[in-house]
Amino acid sequence: MPPITWPTGTAPGVNPTETGGRLINAIAERAPAGSRSEIVWRRVAGLIARFTTTQTAVRGALLVGSVLYVVSGNRVYSITSSYGVTELTGTVGGAGPVTMARNMKAPVPDVLIAHSGGMSSINISGASVAVFSDGDLPSVNSICWVDGYFIVTAENGLAYQSGLNDTGFASVDRTTAEADPDGLYRAIASGSDLILMGTASLEFYANAGNPTGFAFNRSVVVPIGLKAPYAVAGFEPGFADTVIFVANDNTVRRLQGYDPAPISGPDLNRLIEAVANPAELIAWVYQAAGHAYWVLSGPGWTWVYDVSTGSWHERQSYGFGDWRCRFGVAAWSKWFTFDLESGKAFELNSAARRDGANPLVWTLRSNQAHRFPGRAVIHKASFDFETGIGIDAGISPIETDPVVRIRWSDDGGRNWGNPLTRKLGTQGEDLSIDINNAGLTGRKGRIWEMTISDPIEIAFFGGAMDIEERAA
Incomplete structure (x- = not known):
């Protein structure tokens, strides 16, 4: 029986009939040595509800010591490791995402927030937030911390540094991104490097300990820029320090x-190119089960790059075309993310098989099995799942007697038949998952799609078809 070819990365194609298969809420892992397949397909990490703010639209978060500070709406909240939530007095201006940074000032660090309306500061001891202003600064658009200094950027291409472990800025302690007259979108710290990111170039700086003026000297210039202010991630504390960004040529690098090596394909590049407002491109990161993930969301879609495997997959929330999550932050040896339209916060956990209270629907769509222009009669199709994965003490029937739904398309994915349901087995039950007499394929071949919404552990190892070839 020839095997059905399943993708290890999502590739929906510009048109349905050119698809290379899809992974939606599904990942492909290298199977253990000696396994019955080289690849095993599993479900992505689910979400566990942990705390809620009283405002909608989380805008950013930063861990300071053992306390997580979250900007939600125009408020700031402090969250403890036991998920106690306290609203700070005062408000944060602006709209949209924020960038946050802290220094190492002892015994209480300073925390600054850059947003579209200016800057704010968090008074940790006073549990308050207030407007931050400095007459030596222009209007700024991002902030980071590196080697003891706050670094802020301005759209006009200037970058300013604070005093050492201080919040004071001097007008002479600055540099100009001069490699290209493109202005600046972001400043980020990656390892010992300060990276100033413009719309047409990246400039790398190293701390030279200059006694006056800007403490950093420029070292390397990369002639490619950042497409949007929030389209970069991978430098966050707790992550693998792998900087990935959307470049000004609509590729992900x-x-x-x-070396900014491209990692995106034509499908994603076209999605990025079609975004009318680049500020809607939001990148963030998280880790789960030994995998490091870089997430990119645009209007109506979310793609995730698995840094560990080099493959992409898609994420979708139940009843929603996109993933409802934005922003990731590491805290208390866990990773958290936030609901797009509320103040809900979730822990990302590979043992969680739901998205909060909603199903987490695993979808795997095969490559096109075709012999154009010939066709084939499919006498039998077999699907190699780990069966007997029901839980006797679980919720009936979604945990006790889980199922997979299988459907197919014979016109390249334009139209689909009604799904057939096959049981995955109660606890310890050994089952074969087959579809007999699956009909005659079209000239474009056969695409298979499998979905599982039941909250159980998924392990899929591959499939095969018993076919009889027919002439066109």
Whole structure:
């Protein structure tokens, strides 16, 4: 029986009939040595509800010591490791995402927030937030911390540094991104490097300990820019320090040293190109089960790059075309993310098989099995799942007697038949998952699609078809 070919990365194609298969809420892992397949397909990490703010639209978060500070709406909240939520007095201006940074000032660090309306500061001791202003600064658009200094950027291409472990800025302690007259979108810290990101170039700086003026000297210039202010991630505390960003040529690129290597394909590049407002491109990161993930959301879609495997998959929330999550932050040896339209916060956990209270629907769509222009009669199709994965003490029937739904398309994915349901087995039950007499394929071949919404552990190892070839 020839095997059905399943993708290890999502590739929906510009048109349905050119698809290379899809992974939606599904990942492909290398199977253990000696397994019955080289690849095993599993479900992505689910969400566990942990705390809620009283405002909608989380805008950013930062861990300071053992306390997580979250900007939600125009408020700031402090959250403890036991998920106690306290609203700070005062408000944060602006709209949209924020960038946050802290220094190492002892015994209480300073925390600054850059947003579209200016800057704010968090008074940790006073549990308050207030407007931050400094007459030596212009209007700024991002902030980071590196080697003891706050670094802020301005759209006009200027970058300013604070005093050492201080919040004071001097007008002479600055530099200009001069490699290209493109202005600046972001400043980020990656390892010992300060990276100033413009719309047409990246400039790398190293701390030279200059006694006056800007403490950093420029070292390397990369002639490619950042497409949007929030389309970069991978430098966050607790992550693998792998900077990935959306470039000004509509590709996604991973910095390997000073080389911005492309990692996206034509499907994603076209999605990015079609975004009318680049500020809607939001990148963030998380880790689960030994995998490091870089997430990119645009209007109506979310793609995730598995840094560990080099493959992409898609994420969708139940009843929603996109993933409802934005922003990731590491805290208390866990990773958290936030609901797009509320103040809900979730822990990302590979043992969670739901998205909060909603189903987490695993979908795997095969490559096109075709012999154009010939066709084939499919006498039998077999699907190699780990069966007997029901839980006797679980919720009936979704945990005790889980199922997979299988459907197919013979016109390249334009139209689909009604799904057939096959049981995955109660606890310890050994089952075969087959579809007999699956009909005659079209000239474009056969695409199979499998979905599982039941909250159980998924392990899929592959499939095969018993076919009889027919002439066109």
